[in-house]
Amino acid sequence: xxxxxxxxxxxxxxxxxxxxxxxxxxxxxxxxxxxxxxxxxxxxxxxxxxxxxxxxxxxxxxxxxxxxxxxxxxxxxxxxxxxxxxxxxxxxxxxxxxxxxxxxxxxxxxxxxxxxxxxxxxxxxxxxxxxxxxxxxxxxxxxxxxxxxxxxxxxxxxxxxxxxxxxxxxxxxxxxxxxxxxxxxxxxxxxxxxxxxxxxxxxxxxxxxxxxxxxxxxxxxxxxxxxxxxxxxxxxxxxxxxxxxxxxxxxxxxxxxxxxxxxxxxxxxxxxxxxxxxxxxxxxxxxxxxxxxxxxxxxxxxxxxxxxxxxxxxxxxxxxxxxxxxxxxxxxxxxxxxxxxxxxxxxxxxxxxxxxxxxxxxxxxxxxxxxxxxxxxxxxxxxxxxxxxxxxxxxxxxxxxxxxxxxxxxxxxxxxxxxxxxxxxxxxxxxxxxxxxxxxxxxxxxxxxxxxxxxxxxxxxxxxxxxxxxxxxxxxxxxxxxxxxxxxxxxxxxxxxxxxxxxxxxxxxxxxxxxxxxxxxxxxxxxxxxxxxxxxxxxxxxxxxxxxxxxxxxxxxxxxxxxxxxxxxxxxxxxxxxxxxxxxxxxxxxxxxxxxxxxxxxxxxxxxxxxxxxxxxxxxxxxxxxxxxxxxxxxxxxxxxxxxxxxxxxxxxxxxxxxxxxxxxxxxxxxxxxxxxxxxxxxxxxxxxxxxxxxxxxxxxxxxxxxxxxxxxxxxxxxxxxxxxxxxxxxxxxxxxxxxxxxxxxxxxxxxxxxxxxxxxxxxxxxxxxxxxxxxxxxxxxxxxxxxxxxxxxxxxxxxxxxxxxxxxxxxxxxxxxxxxxxxxxxxxxxxxxxxxxxxxxxxxxxxxxxxxxxxxxxxxxxxxxxxxxxxxxxxxxxxxxxxxxxxxxxxxxxxxxxxxxxxxxxxxxxxxxxxxxxxx
Amino acid sequence: xxxxxxxxxxxxxxxxxxxxxxxxxxxxxxxxxxxxxxxxxxxxxxxxxxxxxxxxxxxxxxxxxxxxxxxxxxxx
Numbered sequence: 001x002x003x004x005x006x007x008x009x010x011x012x013x014x015x016x017x018x019x020x021x022x023x024x025x026x027x028x029x030x031x032x033x034x035x036x037x038x039x040x041x042x043x044x045x046x047x048x049x050x051x052x053x054x055x056x057x058x059x060x061x062x063x064x065x066x067x068x069x070x071x072x073x074x075x076x077x078x079x080x081x082x083x084x085x086x087x088x089x090x091x092x093x094x095x096x097x098x099x100x101x102x103x104x105x106x107x108x109x110x111x112x113x114x115x116x117x118x119x120x121x122x123x124x125x126x127x128x129x130x131x132x133x134x135x136x137x138x139x140x141x142x143x144x145x146x147x148x149x150x151x152x153x154x155x156x157x158x159x160x161x162x163x164x165x166x167x168x169x170x171x172x173x174x175x176x177x178x179x180x181x182x183x184x185x186x187x188x189x190x191x192x193x194x195x196x197x198x199x200x201x202x203x204x205x206x207x208x209x210x211x212x213x214x215x216x217x218x219x220x221x222x223x224x225x226x227x228x229x230x231x232x233x234x235x236x237x238x239x240x241x242x243x244x245x246x247x248x249x250x251x252x253x254x255x256x257x258x259x260x261x262x263x264x265x266x267x268x269x270x271x272x273x274x275x276x277x278x279x280x281x282x283x284x285x286x287x288x289x290x291x292x293x294x295x296x297x298x299x300x301x302x303x304x305x306x307x308x309x310x311x312x313x314x315x316x317x318x319x320x321x322x323x324x325x326x327x328x329x330x331x332x333x334x335x336x337x338x339x340x341x342x343x344x345x346x347x348x349x350x351x352x353x354x355x356x357x358x359x360x361x362x363x364x365x366x367x368x369x370x371x372x373x374x375x376x377x378x379x380x381x382x383x384x385x386x387x388x389x390x391x392x393x394x395x396x397x398x399x400x401x402x403x404x405x406x407x408x409x410x411x412x413x414x415x416x417x418x419x420x421x422x423x424x425x426x427x428x429x430x431x432x433x434x435x436x437x438x439x440x441x442x443x444x445x446x447x448x449x450x451x452x453x454x455x456x457x458x459x460x461x462x463x464x465x466x467x468x469x470x471x472x473x474x475x476x477x478x479x480x481x482x483x484x485x486x487x488x489x490x491x492x493x494x495x496x497x498x499x500x501x502x503x504x505x506x507x508x509x510x511x512x513x514x515x516x517x518x519x520x521x522x523x524x525x526x527x528x529x530x531x532x533x534x535x536x537x538x539x540x541x542x543x544x545x546x547x548x549x550x551x552x553x554x555x556x557x558x559x560x561x562x563x564x565x566x567x568x569x570x571x572x573x574x575x576x577x578x579x580x581x582x583x584x585x586x587x588x589x590x591x592x593x594x595x596x597x598x599x600x601x602x603x604x605x606x607x608x609x610x611x612x613x614x615x616x617x618x619x620x621x622x623x624x625x626x627x628x629x630x631x632x633x634x635x636x637x638x639x640x641x642x643x644x645x646x647x648x649x650x651x652x653x654x655x656x657x658x659x660x661x662x663x664x665x666x667x668x669x670x671x672x673x674x675x676x677x678x679x680x681x682x683x684x685x686x687x688x689x690x691x692x693x694x695x696x697x698x699x700x701x702x703x704x705x706x707x708x709x710x711x712x713x714x715x716x717x718x719x720x721x722x723x724x725x726x727x728x729x730x731x732x733x734x735x736x737x738x739x740x741x742x743x744x745x746x747x748x749x750x751x752x753x754x755x756x757x758x759x760x761x762x763x764x765x766x767x768x769x770x771x772x773x774x775x776x777x778x779x780x781x782x783x784x785x786x787x788x789x790x791x792x793x794x795x796x797x798x799x800x801x802x803x804x805x806x807x808x809x810x811x812x813x814x815x816x817x818x819x820x821x822x823x824x825x826x827x828x829x830x831x832x833x834x835x836x837x838x839x840x841x842x843x844x845x846x847x848x849x850x851x852x853x854x855x856x857x858x859x860x861x862x863x864x865x866x867x868x869x870x871x872x873x874x875x876x877x878x879x880x881x882x883x884x885x886x887x888x889x890x891x892x893x894x895x896x897x898x899x900x901x902x903x904x905x906x907x908x909x910x911x912x913x914x915x916x917x918x919x920x921x
Numbered sequence: 922x923x924x925x926x927x928x929x930x931x932x933x934x935x936x937x938x939x940x941x942x943x944x945x946x947x948x949x950x951x952x953x954x955x956x957x958x959x960x961x962x963x964x965x966x967x968x969x970x971x972x973x974x975x976x977x978x979x980x981x982x983x984x985x986x987x988x989x990x991x992x993x994x995x996x997x
Contacts, residue, residue, distance in 0.1 A: 067966055081973070084928070222958075223958070224959065228955075240962065242948070242962045253943065296967065
């Protein structure tokens, strides 16, 4: 046992730590560096689903019924598979229309009905207050276990003023007021609170797993040894079996799974953390699997702890719900027990804090405000800032909710009502499912339908689940349980209309959901939705189909900025309203607030902002009171929708047109660039050609002038000069021929005389032609030719031209005297490949890309050769490409160069069938 | 109701989960034996659960290609 002072001291130290975390979260948010803008924090905050009921209750349930604690967590697993669609839609709707609670969501969807909002709030309060009481009870009983001698009944203080649970409740109320209702924010987001909740989720998981590891590996040798021992005891062995000796209760299993599936989305605290506090829709992508993983981990050791406790203490000796504390205590691990208690405390406080915020928002916006705004003092015609009043109401609501929870806990004590309240609360919030889901996916649902469904579902819930649980606690005469209401047997609450064979919870869930869905659908189909219902249905169901600018605004009438601005100021604060209007003006592109057009969009903007602060129903009433509205009928709604879709179609069309224009512009720009570069290339060509022409011309002219001016030049000298002139003239004509050739090929006027070509013979002839040149330069030419080469269909003269060009290039670059040139021919089924390899200086990487480009050979180039024209390789490439082949160059400086080309046989075959004088494209 | 490949996969996974965790597939584990020293039925439930989480993670976090298609899809 631990001293009371220590436990209380640690508990309050933990609460202080929570304050610090929340304060840090708020501080970082104010600096614009949010710590909750992470998918992991988002997933952890969703784990507020695991309350003290999970933390202590799962072990209790496992100890009495084996794996039956699991459906409560398998349901969320299944719900999360659809969360990417369903919850994301809820987030989008809530963010777009500033919806901050479930009550507001349902009310807003069905025409902003205050009645509906009030009803949802009432159901929530009735369903949730006992659940809060359960958390306080968990803290109290945990405290009692820690501070009483082990095995003895825990003594709880009888007087309320000496009950530490009350002070825990008050501390939680304080925390919730500070971090949940400190200032008015029209999005109702609380960064610090979310940070604290995520922190609590980590604490409870670590604490639970620590005890689990202790039991599995400390108290027992291993989980295997633990289960071996459990299997030796008949009662425990039965718990671990499938049917536990009876037929498996499939209906109950299904009912529990379905219930948990709905609860994980529709519990007010889940809605708060999943939808309202969501920072970024994309965080959902991580959370949909991380959250179920969290649930799996926190449940991993439930069975070992339950079995371990039952084995260690023996059945019935100790309350299984406290095993997590009593097992470490029994071994003297007081610190671990205290840590486990802090884990339970975090599970309980997390739930209480978020639930209190969510419920207080509902109570303030959907119960108190509508009543208050009817009073002359606060109503539409009144003036004065109401932000302080709003905050005051919320804080008071938080305090009252927590005190109600405490009161319920104090009165109910150990009664049955408290033990089973977790599932009873789940069944209450499951009643929201038809109206919520129907509202998101079905446009036909009406306000009357939703009201009927909720009322019927709630009534069945009260009659078949809530009242029996109160009767079993002895608070009511339980006569109606056994004999039916007024003695009518088929009205028995746990066997309604004589339906038996189901457990209480499944029975109640079946009847309440059946009545709920039946009422909702039946009454909705009774008559067509009104204009307001239709307009809201369109906004909700089609929320993903419209971009912000293209949403239809279902409002008509006359408004004045001078009336709307003060209205916003009353509920949001004058400064904030001024800022919002200025921002709106900037977005609209007008000079100042006075110039804002007071049209439907402005009215909608103000109404949306007010919705965040006081709920959609009250916002509707307030806005309607300061503008002159013309009522909408169904035709108006359809007309507005039509206009919006037309606008959307126009804007879509416009977007497409501008896109195609953009495309055309890009294409034109590209074409222009290409033309420009071609133009530049032509200029380069002209300059290089003229340069090449000028060199021989200069020498011809110089030598001719020498001979003209010098009459006494001797014959030998004259002969030598004339020889040079002839050589230069030949070079000139060769150059001119090549330029002409190039131009012809490029223009497609070249003539091709295709015939069957034996490549081996062709190469041998070409090398014979060059042999003299090679001998003169002292370069060795070696041939490596495949023996049997299939004939090709090509122009023999042109191919010879290519080969000669390659051979003469190689001869020029190979070192004089020691040059080695290899000419090789390889034949394959695809075609033939010819390569010419020299052992010259090689070509650097950057030059390699240029050698096949005509006109690139300009002076300054390392490979600039006065003897060549710089057109040989480009012409060769044109020829090879004409036959469908390609040319390449492999070289690195100092390693020589390999020029080669490939001629495909297939392309040649095709060529054979086509005209022989096909112009080159 | 749900368009887009990822949405359809998720719906399929949802129904697969229902099928695996309810009548009659649950009865597959109706054997009173120990698997590696641990009781079969709880192990099977946790196993199916872990499998669902793994598949769900793969579907929603899957490659960059599906990421961009998810951003542009309409979920209903």
